[in-house]
Amino acid sequence: MAFAGERLLLDLGLPLDADPTADPALLLPPVAGLREPEPGLRGIVVSHGHADHWGLLPAVIASVPVVVGAATTRILRAAAPFVPRFLPAAFRAESHPVLENGVPLPLGPFRVTPTLVDHSAYDAYALLVEAGGRRLFYSGDLRAHGRKGALFERLLRSPPRGVNTMLMEGSSLGRLGPEQRFPSESEIETAFVVRLRAPGFVAVCASAQNIDRVVSLYRACKKTGRTLVLDLYALEVLRATENPNIPVAGWPNLAVYVPQYQRRHIARTKRFDLLAPYKPYRIYPEGLAALAPRAVMLFRQAMLPDIDSLGPAVWTGARAIWSQWDGYLKDQTGSGAKLRADIVARGVDFEVVHTSGHASISDLKCLVEAVRPDSLVPVHTFAGDRFPEYFGPSVVRRADGEWWDV
Template identity: 55%
Template sequence: MRVRIHRGTREIGGTVVELETEGQRLLLDCGLPLDAVPDAPVLLPEVPGLAGPDPSLLGVVLSHGHRDHWGLLGHAAGTPPVFMGAGTQRILAAASFFIRDVPALKVGAHLQNGCPLSLGPFTVTPHLVDHSAFDAYAFTVEAGGRRLFYSGDIRSHGRKSALFERLVNAPPRNIDVMLMEGSSLGRLDEGARFPTETEIEAELTEVVRKESGMVLVAASAQNIDRVVTIFRAAKRNGRTLVVDLYAAEMLHATQKGSIPQTCWPEVALFTPWHQRVKVKKAERFDLIERHNKGRLFPEDLAAHPERYVVLFRASLLDDLLKAECLSGAHTVWSQWAGYLKDEKTAGLIEKLKAHGIGFEVIHTSGHASIPDLKRLAGAIAPRVLVPIHTFEADRFPSLFENVVVRRDGEWWEV
């Protein structure tokens, strides 16, 4: 089995890994680089089967539903079949109504935890993992008598931490090469750990307790772990979690009865103007109708803002200001702090401050700390460990054993 990493040996995001054996090929992820400029031309990696059909490309196996792992597929004229979790497919399908560049994917099959999938000469075994994306997987790939393990994006401090412990306690054996993400290198000291999702819940609970007005929590609706955390912090304070239609659809797409839904008494839908217009133009009134049980209107928010915690995004601000419900409100930024450097986000913060709305950051990473990466690498004990999804590949040899640093575009034998 041969491997080449098209992107990822020297950067976080844009991951594309190509495997080849017996003249047939498979891709692990096909992501858009994080530094891609919206609406700018996208340069596809030199993978036959992306720019045009090629029967030797058997498909793309997606680790999870973050754009830096699937985003190039919307630019691939070759439309290879895509293999992903059923939850990932449902979330991407639901998101496509709201986000214009989410592609319609040709689904080959759904991944199931621990169930081997045969694709030509390749056998792919998915391992469900803890990550900030719902339905995320690592993979063991067998071909040509060799075994490769790909970590995807992984952590141990989320709500699914038991999955990490299960992987460490019962790892795949006889791994020739391990491709391991290193997102935390350069962001976190070697011995430090990220806060757990439980600790984030405790912090948010205290913020909601002490604030007398509406609390706005800016978090990704696709970070289902975080939405559960926000819901629990609201409920512990006797408040209702308010979501917009996009977030309501993300929660609905999980098809998990244990995850908050708008039919729950502690969850409510508030549909901003731009989403109402979108629904009307598309005549997709069914989207709102399935969430009608818990629907709120501006006058409801204005009457008792202290009763609500809002899953917030910038596009909601004008509607909330018009509702006159933000007197004494407070905002919590609960996603990657790097976004705070964006011009658009900086403008949002200035607007919040101009209206006297407080602001603070409470967040944890979607990626493993260095001590947990060491635990993972030690448990799997690969013959060779190759850094991926990191800006700090050169630091790997000082932290892990059997490291070989590869270059983007370089073919090598497993």
């Protein structure tokens, strides 16, 4: 956005179809002020902590202010010891402007008002940006079927008024029919309960940063008398939320296991401080072997050697559940497909239990009807050409690199 010679950038993510291991500098768009100082760039406002919204920030010069939610900053800092090369310098900074729900934030000639929304990323916001008497509303990524679905209903009841342009995500277009819906997070929890009733080790492949999903899994473990086994990375992310309702070490039905690859990483980086808070709650390989028939482990590829080391009996009767975007499984050269192949090769059943972090088409319709923008611009979708079919004549397509008036 630009006004009175100054500019503001909303999100700077790694493209959905980009190689996640690519050098961000090679993908950075030609925006003045990102590679070299340019005083007209007031800052970058990041709606939430998913890499497709901030993943190019590591390539941006450190002098550019980055505005983000406080919990998002804490979570990404907590992740930094485990995935440091993806953490932008902006999130390492001790101070920067912070998004707070409903609190207007002046940034030069712009005023940004964030609204907390329901999404699979914790601390996610929609953004109202005002300048020169014009109003732009950016949906960010949002949904109505997560644990914070009440936030979506609140947005429908009290939407921003007088919006000249609305930028709205459309991730569900092409994935759902107009009347179809995604399962709710409560339904995912129920599905976990059903699958955890039978004995045997269960590996659940889910993102530790999908806090809703970890909560669903923990609740299912409590209901079935199982123990959720979490590693250091997951526990540090949960602790960073600073939410007393989120599971942490010391809660019942929760155990701490530090896999081999993390033990090696801690020794190499001398980050023994990461172990200290969890010492009273740790279990070791012999404890994991004893717990295995009733254990549910938040699982990733690097943990396979740990389970293999317990002996082949652990895999007998075991199950694996993929609980994240199934697109990672469809790329036969990707890590998701490799993990599935490795697990299936051990004779383990593998299934998908997941719901989207994005709103259904019917919920997006409700949002457009509530906001009633003068114009609606598709973003974050591979099916932008279908927006007029669902959202009517206010839809205006805009090309990448095109400047236009709000």
